[in-house]
Amino acid sequence: MSDAGYDHATVERRWQEAWDEADVYRTPDDVEDPTYVLGMYPYPSGKLHMGHVRNYTITDAYARYRRMRGDDVLHPMGWDAFGLPAENAAKERDTNPRDWTIDCIETMTGQMESMGFGYDWDREITTCTPDYYQWNQWLFSRFHEEGLVERRDAEVNWCPHCETVLADEQVEGEAELCWRCDTPVEQRELEQWFLKITEYADELLEDIDDLEGWPNSVRQMQRNWIGRQEGTELEFGIEGYGDVEAFTTRVDTIHGATFFALAPDHPISEELAEDNADVRRFIEEEADPDGDEPNGVETGLTATNPVTGDEIPVYVADFVLSDVGTGALMAVPGHDERDHAFAEKHDIDIVPVIAPEPEGDEEPTAPDVAEGAYTEDGVLINAGEYDGLDSETARERLTEDIDSAEWTEQYQLRDWGISRQRYWGTPIPVIHCDDCGPVMVPEEDLPVELPEFINTTGNPLDAAEEWKQTTCPDCGGDATRETDTMDTFVDSSWYFLRYVSPGLDEAPFDLEQANDWMPVDQYVGGIEHAVMHLLYSRFFTKVLADHEGLEHREPFTNLLAQGMVQLEGEKMSKSKGNVVSPQRIVEEYGADTARLFMMQAAQPERDFDWSEEGVKSTYAFLDRLKGMVETYVADEPDGDDDAIASYVDAEIDATVAIASDEYDDLTFNKALRETQDLVRTLRQYAEYTEPHAETYERGLSAVVRLLSPVAPHLTEELYETLGNDGFVAEAAWPTAEVDRDYVAKRRQLVENTREDIRDIVEVAGIEDPTAIDVVIAPDWKYDALEIAIESDADNLIGELMQNSEIREQGDAAADYGQDLQAEREALSMTLEPAAEHAALESAAWLIEREFDAPVRVVRADEAADDVLANAEPGRPAIEIDD
Template identity: 85%
Template sequence: MSETGYDHAAVERRWQEAWDDEDAYRTPDDVDDPTYVLGMYPYPSGKLHMGHVRNYTITDAYARYRRMTGDEVLHPMGWDAFGLPAENAAKERDTNPRDWTFDCIDTMRDQMESMGFGYDWDREIATCTPEYYKWNQWLFSRFHEEDLVERRDAEVNWCPECETVLADEQVEGDDELCWRCDTPVETRELEQWFLKITEYADELLEDIDDLEGWPNSVRQMQRNWIGRQYGTELEFTLEGYGSVEAFTTRVDTIFGATFFALAPDHPISEELAEEDDDVWQFIEHEADPDGDEPNGVETGLTATNPVTGEEIPVYVADFVLSDVGTGALMAVPGHDDRDHAFAEKMGVDIEPVIAPKPDDWDGETVPDAPDVSEEAFTDDGVLVNSGEYSGLDSETARERLTEAIESAEEATQYQLRDWGISRQRYWGTPIPVVHCDDCGAVTVPDEELPVELPEFINTTKNPLEAAEEWKQTTCPECGGEATRETDTMDTFVDSSWYFLRYISPDREDVPFDLEQANDWMPVDQYVGGIEHAVMHLLYSRFFTKVIADNEGLEHREPFTNLLAQGMVQLEGEKMSKSKGNVVSPQRIVEEYGADTARLFMMQAAQPERDFDWSEEGVRSTYAFLTRLREMVAEYTANEPDGDDDAIASYVASEIDATVAIATEEYDELTFNRALRETQDLVRTLRQYADSTEPHADTYERGLSAVVRLLAPVAPHLAEELHDALGNDGFVVDAEWPTADVDYDYVAKRRQLVENTREDVRQIIDVAGIDDPQAIDVVIAPGWKYDALEIAIESDAPNLIGELMGESHIREQGDAAASYGQDLQAEREALSMTLDPDDEHDALESAAWLIEREFDAPVSVVRADAVDDGVLKNAEPGRPAIEIDD
């Protein structure tokens, strides 16, 4: 317990035990269609970090909110438990990955429970258990049956010291060293298992448009990763090698092709390297596809342009990739930025053949060629310097050239490549295949699944290669001797369908209950880091589509709404152990409580935004919770007996406004705004209690609303205060507060009151009034509201003339003309306000706030009660202020 706060440890322990005793968060199997709320499950690294806490507070808060609004909610948790880090940790500690992983899981589960996360732990999964990875293997077999699995040679990153394949992200630095042992990484060709995700490339791309609940940035990242391009395949003739196929999206620029480029691993490049030392040196030691500048080497060969017959030089260039297009391209430096940079570096000609289309272009005239010496012109336009095609627009030229070039045909290319799932690791799902000399690669029958991992052998090699007894088996087809596949699956396989396993985690006969999955899927709200915006989400979409096609799932997309939460930073930098700037969630829980940590993070910024951790902010949040607890304690000890007067009416309207606004913000997952509204209501209730004897029903309703509005984010203290206010049952099961108010009306009333208070402050400050004696707030006359409405609705160029067409406005003479000029000047920014009666009522009910702040009586005066000199300053939404000093 803090010296200045409440005993948060006792409160949190008491309610966590109560939730456990009542199984408060269990989702029964017999619900029809629960709201499915899911955070991306974590890798069990040993301890929660602040990124975990933020992610899971977001999902927990939303799940609690939906539950309080009456939904039945599915909110599970599990563990992405396979992977190389656990294998490395086990090797370093001379233990085994399983023990290490489950120790980490136990620790992190305890921490999650201490944070008060409301998970249905009956549905917990760990992907490293045979009960789970059996179904990875089963799905592999189903993919194999549908010809969506292939085994073929592929280039891989190979660490000779660790004797294992490395993913690209495990190759570090310009020297390309192994992340684990700093050994230089080699490139090798190995037989690898692939899932044919490219078979679904078009559907994966086209369905992105339907993911309206996903951030646009994530959708665009997926589009870019799939990288569909429509273009033309055509042949250039290379000296000594014959026809070589190239792909281009801009065949309209072919007259400007001034060189031809091959990827470093193109077969012709590799053949040249055997004979040309310069080419060999470049390929082996200089080529850097990830470099900032394109680089290459001239081969001495020429390529013949199929349209012009011109011979152009051939280069091996590192910006050409063998798995993009055909690994060979015609380079047009005048109209491609990358080609332009290369041409400048190598001294290759740069020729313009596309000109910007003039605004007054008649469809035939050939415009002047642009200057492309400094930078390429990359847009479509009109062909120039292109023989008989000059004067055509780019689109027409592409069509005609594709028809005219004998070797050309329309083609579609993708950046997306098939998914290589082979990993030379122990701690992963064994690929369910045996290799037989007679039968080849044979999948393990379903009845023999799971193929379980053998005991761990601590070796620098793949431990499965060393597990001789486990490796030796019999062929399911012929019964002869066979060996097991020793590659394990990429852990992305585990996470590509885990959301389905939560639905029926105890089923032993199927990976998931199909009927329930059809009822419960897709996930309504998914939350996770932006770093998973492409691979995990793309693979999950792929798996869902394959399962829909072959297993009867009725949904083709796994996640309806996606939120990519921002990072928790310290002094502008991401928290990391290497930087020594990690804040321990456990310390914060012990010192201030889980509710404080949760509330601080949710109020600090919108969930999508990064934000800086602040100890001062944590302390302030703890002080707020302490004050709220004191307010409830004071109310229950001494129930007030005040009148149901104008002040009580204002407070009641503020309660309604807060509920209406906070509810809308919770719906949008903008928790920071909802919490700001709730904290403002607490401030109003404190001012109310300090100013007068509160009306008991109004004050109690305000406190009850605050407690329920805070319950999704600060559940422990909310339970404590809900109970103290005399309510039965858990607050998590309480009804969400409601308010029958118009959101737009509430916002306008709020703005009116705040603007008026700010105007009073400004006048007192500028005039140097030390002791105001009285304050008059004067409502604008009705004709000004009519004029404002006309100005907003009118599109007449002469607004003043239209205003003067209204007799009751024209009668105001110079005042109408002056106000009309003001409206004309601000026409684009105008918006409707409350009507005069509503303005009067709103300000009259809020007058006590101004009186309390400035210790002076306040009168809210209608327009007909003052002279014209005062009224000239009064406008709709901005009453005139008269202060007697």
């Protein structure tokens, strides 16, 4: 507990026990269509970190908000419990991954409960238990039945430290490091199991446009990862090697192809390396696909351009990738920047064959390609019979005319290799028989459970001889089990469906209920999963829709990718020694303080810096609020229902309406700022005068409910203190209808007026004002402002003078018209004169409180001319007596 303030530990413990006893967060199976709110489930590493706390506070706050809005809410939690870190931890500690993982889960569950997260723990899932991973195996078998599983030799990413295969998505950065341990990744040839995600490449790509509730950055990352390119596949003849396929998106530039390039691992390159020392040295020592500039080596071979018949040199070049296109390409330096850089370095001809579209009847002019490539479409030049064609037409004609050419699509996306050479994962349900080949384990024999852990180097399943030896389901002969386990992203590709019916024994999920409850309405997690978990989940959902009757083809309607919690601008990490323990913060300041500080510090999508001073300030705010509620209940105020109460009532309505909109948009920091401003107004109200009981109580009640999604424990305490029955977690959300534009103008008017008074007092050196007059502008200035905003006339003053009332003002109108002309681009409408007067009248008490002087809000027809001349719409004139 902090040195001073309320006893947060007692408050939080009391309400957590009360929620549990009342099953406040349980979602019955018989609700028709709950609002499904979900945070990406965590890997049980043993302790929550601040990233966890932020992620799960976001989902918890939104789930609580939706529940108070009357929704049935599904808000579950589970554990991404398989994975290499647990296996490595078990090896280091000479224990087994299962015990290590379960201990971590118990610790993290306790920490989550201490944070007050409102989960339906009856729906908890743990992916390392057989009752979950049997359905991974069942789904694998179903995918196999539908032709979506393949076993083949493949060059794979191998982490020598983790001793396992990595998917492309798990290789990070230009240095190609393992996503888990930052070890440089190697390439190996292994027999692997693949899920054929490429069968769904087009749909995965095209449906991205429909994911309107997802961040644009995530959608673009998925587009880029799928990487569809439309172009032409055609053949170039290489003597001694026959016709070699190349892929290009710009066949219209083929007349400018001045060299041909092969990937270092293209079969021709590898064959050349056997006898050509220069090629071998380049491939083994110099090739750097991630380098800043393209490198290569001449082979001595030539390729025949199928259109011109020209013989062009063949290079092995590191900018050509075997898994993009065909691993071979025609290089056109005049119209590709990378090819241009390579040609300059190797003194290869650069020939322009595309010119910018000419105007009218002019002849196209060749672009200057000496310093850089011309990469835009245009019209063909230096292209024989194709001269004058536009690029698009030329691409169509050339594809038709070249015998070997074919219009095609290429993808960067590759099939998903799920084989992992590790123990702590789902056993792949396959039995290898010398006579029958790979055979699926029959459904009635699932799950294939993991054997006891053997602490050994390499894959422990290879050492589990008794488990590995079995019989073939087809012929009954001796056979061996598959010793690879599944990538843990298989677990998370459908776990959100298991929450719907976590205890179901007959199927992975209840189909009817899944069709009613899916898709997830709001999903929250890290952007680092944009091209792994999120893409795989979309793939699984589409397969289940095609083959299992799921009615939804996308798993998540809305996605929020939360930012990081940093310390002094750096991501918190153990290696940097800058980790702030959530447990310490809970013990010293309470869970509500941690939650509220995080949520008010920044929008959920943004990174923010942890601040101990900010935590202390947040704790002090909660303590003050508690004191305000207790003082109100004890004192029973009996103030008047006057103009001040009217102002406070208006602010209560405005806060409720605006905060509700911000909760809808998950911009919690803005909702909380509104709520804290209301607390400040209520405090000022109580300090200035005896408040009107009904108004003050309504304000406190609104604050308590508006804060309850983020600070649930203390608000339960205060809700009870205010005399309410039941839980605030189940109370109705406050509602109010206001014109947000009007509220913004009213607030801006009051704040501008107060700021102007401060400036005058400071500049004039007025230490003790005795009276303050706030003078509203005359009606004709409001009319002039409206005309200026709506007018597009060059001569604004002339247009203003067409209005007789404005014209009658003479020089004053001309002067004001010049001011409007000068500020024309920045003009905006203010309140009407009567509304401006009423707003300032109701807020005059704030000015009187600040300056300890009586305030008079003066209409234009009551003001002296010399003062009135300074009054403008939204900027009243100020006169101060001292």
